[in-house]
Amino acid sequence: MTLPILKAADFASDQDVRWCPxxxxxxxxxxxxxxxxxxxxxxxxxxxxxxxGCSSRFPYYMNTYGMHSIHGRAPTFAxxxxxxxxxxxxxxxxxxxxxxxxxxxxxxxxxxxNVDLNIVLFNxxxxxxxxxxxxxxxxxxxxxxxxxxGSIDHPLSPLSVALAAEATFVARSIDxxxxxxxxxxxxxAEHKGTSLVEVYQNCNVFNDGAMAYAQERxxxxxxxxxxxxxxxLVFGKDSEKGIRLVxxxxxxxxxxxxxxxxxxxxxxxxxxxxxxxxLARMRYPEMPEPIGVLRDVQNIATYDDQINDQVTQxxxxxxxxxxxxxxxxxxxxxxx
Amino acid sequence: xxxxxxxxVTGITVxxxxxxxxxxxxxxTQLTNTSALxxxxxxxxxxxxxxIRAPRGTRAGVSGFQVQFAKEEIxxxxxxxxxxxxxxxxxxxxxxxxLRKGGILIANExxxxxxxxxxxxxxxxxxxxxxINDSYRLFRVNMTxxxxxxxxxxxxxxxxxxxxxxxxxxxxxYWLFGRSxxxxxxxxxxxxxxxxxxxxxxxxxxxxxxxxxxxxEAFGESxxxxxxxxxxxxxxxxxxxQALAWGLVAASKLSNKELFYGTYPITPASDILHExxxxxxxxxxxxxxxxxxxxxxxxxxxxxxxxMAVTASSGPGIALKAEAMGLGMMLxxxxxxxxxxxxxxxxxxxxxxxxxxxxxxxxxxxxESPLPIVAPRSPGDxxxxxxEAWRIAVECMVPVMILSDGYIANGSEPWKLPEPNxxxxxxxxxxxxxxxxxxxxxxxxxxxxxxxxAIPGTExxxxxxxxxxxxxxxxxxxxxxxxxxxxxxxxANKVANxxxxxxxxxxxxxxxxxxxVVSWGGxxxxxxxxxxxxQEAGHRVSHAHIRYLNPLPRNIGDLLKSFDRVLVPELNxxxxxxxxxxxxLVDCIGFNKVQGKPFSVxxxxxxxxxxxxxxxxx
Numbered sequence: 001m002t003l004p005i006l007k008a009a010d011f012a013s014d015q016d017v018r019w020c021p022x023x024x025x026x027x028x029x030x031x032x033x034x035x036x037x038x039x040x041x042x043x044x045x046x047x048x049x050x051x052x053g054c055s056s057r058f059p060y061y062m063n064t065y066g067m068h069s070i071h072g073r074a075p076t077f078a079x080x081x082x083x084x085x086x087x088x089x090x091x092x093x094x095x096x097x098x099x100x101x102x103x104x105x106x107x108x109x110x111x112x113x114n115v116d117l118n119i120v121l122f123n124x125x126x127x128x129x130x131x132x133x134x135x136x137x138x139x140x141x142x143x144x145x146x147x148x149x150g151s152i153d154h155p156l157s158p159l160s161v162a163l164a165a166e167a168t169f170v171a172r173s174i175d176x177x178x179x180x181x182x183x184x185x186x187x188x189a190e191h192k193g194t195s196l197v198e199v200y201q202n203c204n205v206f207n208d209g210a211m212a213y214a215q216e217r218x219x220x221x222x223x224x225x226x227x228x229x230x231x232x233l234v235f236g237k238d239s240e241k242g243i244r245l246v247x248x249x250x251x252x253x254x255x256x257x258x259x260x261x262x263x264x265x266x267x268x269x270x271x272x273x274x275x276x277x278x279l280a281r282m283r284y285p286e287m288p289e290p291i292g293v294l295r296d297v298q299n300i301a302t303y304d305d306q307i308n309d310q311v312t313q314x315x316x317x318x319x320x321x322x323x324x325x326x327x328x329x330x331x332x333x334x335x336x
Numbered sequence: 337x338x339x340x341x342x343x344x345v346t347g348i349t350v351x352x353x354x355x356x357x358x359x360x361x362x363x364x365t366q367l368t369n370t371s372a373l374x375x376x377x378x379x380x381x382x383x384x385x386x387x388i389r390a391p392r393g394t395r396a397g398v399s400g401f402q403v404q405f406a407k408e409e410i411x412x413x414x415x416x417x418x419x420x421x422x423x424x425x426x427x428x429x430x431x432x433x434x435l436r437k438g439g440i441l442i443a444n445e446x447x448x449x450x451x452x453x454x455x456x457x458x459x460x461x462x463x464x465x466x467x468i469n470d471s472y473r474l475f476r477v478n479m480t481x482x483x484x485x486x487x488x489x490x491x492x493x494x495x496x497x498x499x500x501x502x503x504x505x506x507x508x509x510y511w512l513f514g515r516s517x518x519x520x521x522x523x524x525x526x527x528x529x530x531x532x533x534x535x536x537x538x539x540x541x542x543x544x545x546x547x548x549x550x551x552x553e554a555f556g557e558s559x560x561x562x563x564x565x566x567x568x569x570x571x572x573x574x575x576x577x578q579a580l581a582w583g584l585v586a587a588s589k590l591s592n593k594e595l596f597y598g599t600y601p602i603t604p605a606s607d608i609l610h611e612x613x614x615x616x617x618x619x620x621x622x623x624x625x626x627x628x629x630x631x632x633x634x635x636x637x638x639x640x641x642x643x644m645a646v647t648a649s650s651g652p653g654i655a656l657k658a659e660a661m662g663l664g665m666m667l668x669x670x671x672x673x674x675x676x677x678x679x680x681x682x683x684x685x686x687x688x689x690x691x692x693x694x695x696x697x698x699x700x701x702x703x704e705s706p707l708p709i710v711a712p713r714s715p716g717d718x719x720x721x722x723x724e725a726w727r728i729a730v731e732c733m734v735p736v737m738i739l740s741d742g743y744i745a746n747g748s749e750p751w752k753l754p755e756p757n758x759x760x761x762x763x764x765x766x767x768x769x770x771x772x773x774x775x776x777x778x779x780x781x782x783x784x785x786x787x788x789x790a791i792p793g794t795e796x797x798x799x800x801x802x803x804x805x806x807x808x809x810x811x812x813x814x815x816x817x818x819x820x821x822x823x824x825x826x827x828a829n830k831v832a833n834x835x836x837x838x839x840x841x842x843x844x845x846x847x848x849x850x851x852x853v854v855s856w857g858g859x860x861x862x863x864x865x866x867x868x869x870x871q872e873a874g875h876r877v878s879h880a881h882i883r884y885l886n887p888l889p890r891n892i893g894d895l896l897k898s899f900d901r902v903l904v905p906e907l908n909x910x911x912x913x914x915x916x917x918x919x920x921l922v923d924c925i926g927f928n929k930v931q932g933k934p935f936s937v938x939x940x941x942x943x944x945x946x947x948x949x950x951x952x953x954x
Binding site: 006013015024042043044047049054059062063064065066067068069070072077078079080081082083084085087088105106108109120191248307308313314315318319320321323324326327328330331332333334335336 | 369372373375445519522563566567568569570571572573582585586594596598615616617618619620621623625626627630631634635636637638639640641642643647660661667712750754755759792793794795796797798799800801802804812866910915944
């Protein structure tokens with residue numbers, strides 16, 4: 001039997017997509033549909049689970065199994081599903097408010113458990129669905145509908161949180177950088193364990209241009225470093241700049257002034273996340289921001305494998321459960 | 337066998353009370369199991385502080401375990417005590433009120449020092465009080481000292497040696513009530529076998545306690561309770577939470593489903609997790625989540641995947657699960673949600689019992705979101721109701737709530753082992769792969785108004801579910817006003833229709849008369865016993881104990897109207913009463929107690945008699 005060859009269009013559901021015109025979500029949806037056929041996983045074995053927010057309408061637009069759940073909890077539904085159905089490919093679609101505010105707790109725990117699923121976090125640094133309040137990633141001082149005098153919250157970095165939770169796959173991409181986005185989504189899918197992909201996503205209604213420095217092609221070269229495993233960190237329009245490690249901090253250098261051997265070589269496989277954490281802490285405008293795979297460590301036991309292994313082991317050791325034996329375990333007595 | 341006189345009695349109620357570190361719960365559990373193995377009917381009531389180790393010797397730190405064992409069928413752990421064992425003054429002053437006049441009072445005299453009086457906030461030694469000596473048969477025993485002597489050859493530290501004194505007390509109680517030492521000797525071997533010196537010391541203390549009763553002249557006679565005349569069969573003693581866990585395991589077998597149990601630890605529900613996690617060879621997967629919300633959501637995820645999914649908590653945790661339960665109800669996925677109720681509101685009385693989450697279960701979700709509710713009536717009944725809950729969940733594609741309570745959860749009773757092949761199968765059919773060109777309708781309904789349980793991995797049935805209102809049949813998101821009304825009504829009807837398929841309400845006694853006592857949950861035993869006593873006294877009183885709370889059995893309305901008066905005793909301020917009155921316009925009378933304690937039979941009899949016609953029955 002030959003498997004049918006699927007195209008991106010096969011993954012589109014019959015529902016109208018209802019995001020605002022110009023929303024960055026369209027690009028992420030398009031890349032997802034493009035990547036899925038390459039993974040060789042049948043549509044019926046693919047499940048999208050989301051929380052609440054604009055991004056969380058995503059499952060309705062995919063012709064796969066899907067669940068639009070409740071605010072911030074998508075990782076927990078996905079954990080229950082994957083723990084019992086390891087044969088499925090499970091994606092969690094979430095946003096910065098959903099994953100990091102109301103769902104902050106679950107975000108940490110799904111990562112530390114290393115459930116084999118893929119989280120795509122659409123980060124537009126604003127609450128879109130509830131119309132313009134600040135989010136956990138909104139910049140300090142930003143005026144929003146709920147912060148007329150400027151936000152006084154220190155923003156949270158999802159990549160730093162993920163690394164602190166010992167996540168085994170951590171990456172970032174950009175809605176407008178479609179090729180890169182496709183590559184990162186594919187890498188995430190191929191990783192065994194929880195993968196986190198933060199996607200810079202433009203909300204052109206409530207926070208237009210908040211990440212223009214990274215999204216716009218002209219500015220991107222100067223403000224973004226594309227990470228590649230085993231390659232030095234270089235950036236700039238003509239790749240004229242690089243990053244090196246001096247003592248315990250990272251420094252931007254002109255390549256004309258330092259030998260290339262001094263530049264930091266990216267190691268996404270390093271089990272010690274210290275330098276990956278330094279990369280996650282690079283922030284515009286002081287530093288260029290990294291995109292690509294910060295961390296991809298393999299061979300860490302997954303939660304779903306382990307919960308199922310324990311069942312297998314128990315059956316091997318004690319045999320398939322038998323009700324009669326269960327009832328008569330311990331002291332019993334007979335009444336004639 | 338004892339050489340002293342043995343007096344035969346029909347039943348004994350004994351309470352063991354001491355400091356929360358004294359091992360009273362262990363002592364009580366052993367006495368219960370031994371009595372059950374002797375063929376007595378047993379009922380227990382453990383009562384302990386919420387703190388792991390409340391301040392030693394204080395009234396707040398008193399831990400008690402009450403057990404009634406009898407040759408007759410019993411339904412409660414007893415009202416007044418025939419015997420009370422106290423390890424210190426705090427235990428004495430907090431429990432003496434329940435000992436009947438002339439009852440046996442055994443005190444560990446070594447626990448009655450000046451320091452202990454201060455801790456218990458008593459002025460003088462209560463063992464010297466005239467009222468104590470005149471009212472009860474007081475036995476002062478130097479348990480600590482005797483235990484030290486008994487275990488001296490085993491080379492334990494004084495601290496470890498003193499810890500054996502509960503086994504000394506156990507030995508004495510066993511002698512007094514003619515119990516066999518064998519089951520407890522087997523327990524000691526199993527529990528302490530790896531520490532031979534501790535095992536030997538505990539055995540020595542147990543035997544010393546027995547010998548003390550036999551040899552000292554203080555005790556002139558012992559008591560014997562004959563085996564109860566129970567229905568023929570094989571029995572074991574079972575606790576409520578254990579029976580719930582076993583019922584879930586059995587339900588998973590009967591439906592040929594593996595079991596996923598998502599939970600977060602909370603008193604008094606945690607023992608269900610402890611029990612289930614032992615049975616992974618049945619295909620049980622237990623998930624200790626980061627919080628209650630994660631627990632219920634993971635459960636819904638597992639249900640979506642086609643697994644038998646269960647979550648459990650107590651009231652405060654159920655409050656946190658509310659939003660997700662609403663989602664489960666919208667998704668129309670089968671699962672079981674267990675609430676082992678405790679004293680509320682908020683954190684309330686974590687280790688005490690109450691029945692105050694009925695309205696929370698009925699209405700504690702946003703919007704119109706009815707869920708079926710069942711309530712076991714006793715520890716053994718938990719097994720049956722767990723199976724029943726899963727059967728309803730599958731039949732109706734809906735989360736079903738089980739309302740247990742702390743009294744049932746920690747209480748125990750003899751349980752007749754069911755024959756596994758006589759338990760009826762729970763049939764589950766998942767739709768098979770669909771035709772590629774035919775649209776799949778995830779919200780198409782069957783004769784029960786249930787939708788198909790199509791699970792991921794099935795070709796051609798891809799569909800999306802979610803908490804936004806759904807279009808009838810297609811399940812697509814819909815804001816259409818008429819569709820919303822249709823869906824709200826359909827979900828309500830689906831639950832209401834269950835009434836046609838559950839048993840009619842049964843009645844103990846006549847189906848009409850002067851007074852009907854209506855109860856639910858863990859008050860079953862006390863209400864039944866009280867009604868039976870009133871019936872024996874010639875009153876026209878009947879008892880209806882409801883195990884299906886939503887929907888209510890279809891004949892309840894007629895039944896209520898067939899009696900002159902309806903009395904609803906509840907351990908809350910009148911929650912079932914409110915439901916019955918609003919549903920059937922019958923002016924039910926409440927008898928309500930909110931003290932964190934179960935009903936006593938005598939207070940129920942008093943309440944019943946208050947509402948009977950004043951004329952003396954013929």
